[in-house]
Amino acid sequence: MNIQQNKSSVLLPSLSQRSARWESALHYYRSRGVLLVSYCRYWEEYGFVQRTLAKILSENGVPVIWIDGFEWRPHHPVIPWPNENLKVIQMLNLPGRRLEWIRRLGGQLQEKIFQQHVKSLGGNPIIWVQGGTDERFAQSIPYVDVLSTFDDPYRSELRSLASLAKVILCQNSYSLQMMRDEFAAKCILALPPVELDGQTFDSKTVVSYPKLLPEKKMGYVGAFRSEDYDLALFEKFIQRFPNWGFVLGGRTDREGETKLKYLDEKYPNFCHLPWVERSQVGNVWKSLEVALLLYKPRSTQDGAFPTKVVEATYFGVPSVGTRVPKTQDLEGFFPRSTFPEDLFRQAVLVTGMDPNKLASIHRRLKEATDPVSHLCVTAEQLQTIKLKATA
Numbered sequence: 001m002n003i004q005q006n007k008s009s010v011l012l013p014s015l016s017q018r019s020a021r022w023e024s025a026l027h028y029y030r031s032r033g034v035l036l037v038s039y040c041r042y043w044e045e046y047g048f049v050q051r052t053l054a055k056i057l058s059e060n061g062v063p064v065i066w067i068d069g070f071e072w073r074p075h076h077p078v079i080p081w082p083n084e085n086l087k088v089i090q091m092l093n094l095p096g097r098r099l100e101w102i103r104r105l106g107g108q109l110q111e112k113i114f115q116q117h118v119k120s121l122g123g124n125p126i127i128w129v130q131g132g133t134d135e136r137f138a139q140s141i142p143y144v145d146v147l148s149t150f151d152d153p154y155r156s157e158l159r160s161l162a163s164l165a166k167v168i169l170c171q172n173s174y175s176l177q178m179m180r181d182e183f184a185a186k187c188i189l190a191l192p193p194v195e196l197d198g199q200t201f202d203s204k205t206v207v208s209y210p211k212l213l214p215e216k217k218m219g220y221v222g223a224f225r226s227e228d229y230d231l232a233l234f235e236k237f238i239q240r241f242p243n244w245g246f247v248l249g250g251r252t253d254r255e256g257e258t259k260l261k262y263l264d265e266k267y268p269n270f271c272h273l274p275w276v277e278r279s280q281v282g283n284v285w286k287s288l289e290v291a292l293l294l295y296k297p298r299s300t301q302d303g304a305f306p307t308k309v310v311e312a313t314y315f316g317v318p319s320v321g322t323r324v325p326k327t328q329d330l331e332g333f334f335p336r337s338t339f340p341e342d343l344f345r346q347a348v349l350v351t352g353m354d355p356n357k358l359a360s361i362h363r364r365l366k367e368a369t370d371p372v373s374h375l376c377v378t379a380e381q382l383q384t385i386k387l388k389a390t391a
Contacts, residue, residue, distance in 0.1 A: 022372055025379035026060055033063040033121035037141070038130040039150075041068050041090075049192045049307060050130050050150070052371050056195070058086035065117050065125075067091055089117070091137070103136065111140040118142070126382070129165075132157050146378055149175045150192070153303030162186070167381045169374075174325035175303035188381065191329070193371035194310050201282030209245070209287070213271050218290040218347060219247030221281050222308050226255040228301055230294040230322060231263075233340060237292065238267050240344050249273035249284050285315040290347050293321030293330075301326045309334070310369050313362035318350040333361050 034057055040050045051066070058064045059081070068090040079088055091113065094106040114137075118125060127143060131150030138157040147165035149158065153175040162168055162183050169190040170176035179187045218237065220229070229252075238246045246269060252260065263270045273284060285291075291312040295301060302325040309319050309330060320343055321327040323336040330336060335346035367373070 021376045021380070025376045026062065028379045028383060029057055029062040029126065029375070033065075033125040035065050035067070035117060035121060035125045035127050036130060037067045037127065037133050039132050040130070049194060052193045052195045053128075053375065054086060055081055055083075056371050056375065058083040061085060063121060065089065065121060067114070067117070091134075107136045107140060110134075110137055114140070115142075129161055131155075132161065145382055148190075149179065149303050151304040152300040153178050154299055166385050167378060169378065170303070172303060172305045172326065173328050178303075188377070190374055190377065191305050191368045192307055193374040194307050194366075194369040195371055196310060196314055196366060196369075200279065202279045203282060205276075205280040205283050207273070207283045207287060209247075209271055210268075212268055214243055214245040214269055216243070217245040217247050217288050218292050219245075219249065219288050220292050220294070220308070221247075221249040221284050221288075221311070223250050223252065223275075224248060224256060225253045226259060227253070228296055228298055229256075230296045231256065231259045233294045233322070233343075234292065235263060235267075236340055237294075237344070237347070238263065238270055241347075242269060244269060244289075246270045247273065247284070247288065249275075249281060251275040281311075282315065285312060285317055288312075288315075288317050289351050291317050291319040292347070293319050293327060293334075294343075295322050295324050295326050297322075297324050305329060305369075307369065310362075310365045313358060313365055316355065316358055316362075318353045318358055320346045320350060333365070 034054075036054055038050050054064050054066050062085060064086050066086065066088045068088065079086065091110050092106075094102050094109070118127075126145045127141065128146040128148070129138075129141070129144055130148045132138070132152075132155040133141075135157045138161050141161070141164065144161055144164040144166070146167045146169060147158070147161050148169045149171060153170075159182070162179065165183075165186060167188070168179050168183055168186045170179055170187055171190065171192045173189060176187055176189045218241070220234075224231070234246070234248070246267070248260070248270075249272070251274075260272045264272060291308065293306050293309065295306070304326045306321065306326055309321075312319055319330070319334045321330060321334060321336050322343070323338045327336050335343070335350065337343050337346065
């Protein structure tokens, strides 16, 4: 199953239809307000997918409260786009939570604070849980309108949240099939919302490469943790194509840092670019001939969608990827394989892809990840359920 075949995926309507649907959806969201519960922290720059919805809703007059991921250390969220309609809070865990009575007390306080925020939005806001939340807290949520699955489709609290949810949005076909086995009537495929327009990237950002780095380049732009991204396979690419330059741009973990140092010392055709804000990576993408989506098989990524492919195609860059659940929805768009030799061959072949075909792929991916369409479909699903309940 992929987004070319699945009729329940999010599709972008015509401009006139989109305007009417969007106004109808906004009216619905404004009438209730939205309480977003996320396991990701709002202020983290690389969490752009999860916070896109909060940004767009609040900018369009919808009162939004974002509840951050649970931690015992307090932090002070920085909102890149301050808006009077958006409030970001952190639900704290109490120190000493290893003790059962502390955990019970903390849960009671969290539930009380949560109910206060529900009341502040009129008592019946759209409660939208993104990717799960603390297990105990999940059990105290009075109702769930929308559950968005993110990355890890096996999280223990997802089943209890899915039982409560009216609508379940799955961000890839693999998680859709998993959820449908138990909650068929509630599930739709809704790829993660990716905000992408002429204002997203700064075209004036200068990218400096080492002088000896070959002009033709392959690589990956984004966070690449060693447990998720196959750095050993990436090294095989470097070895196989000594006349190509290889680029990794973004943050990684400690093991990844060790591997980067090794690659940098051993291969003159490799370059690592440190993490920068998303707005500054446009010219990095432009410098690549091929995007290498070399993801490892990993349960915590089985429910994810490779949003980097949307950015890559925006800049006319084709991709090749490993055959894992995370890349399943790219079937029919770009080559996927479990065999290195096949990936080597396909990486060269995709450089000759017809630009018109590549542009068509980008339009399709952009439609399927359009935030406005994502919000429209969600509002329509909720309103349909309400109409059926009152019929």
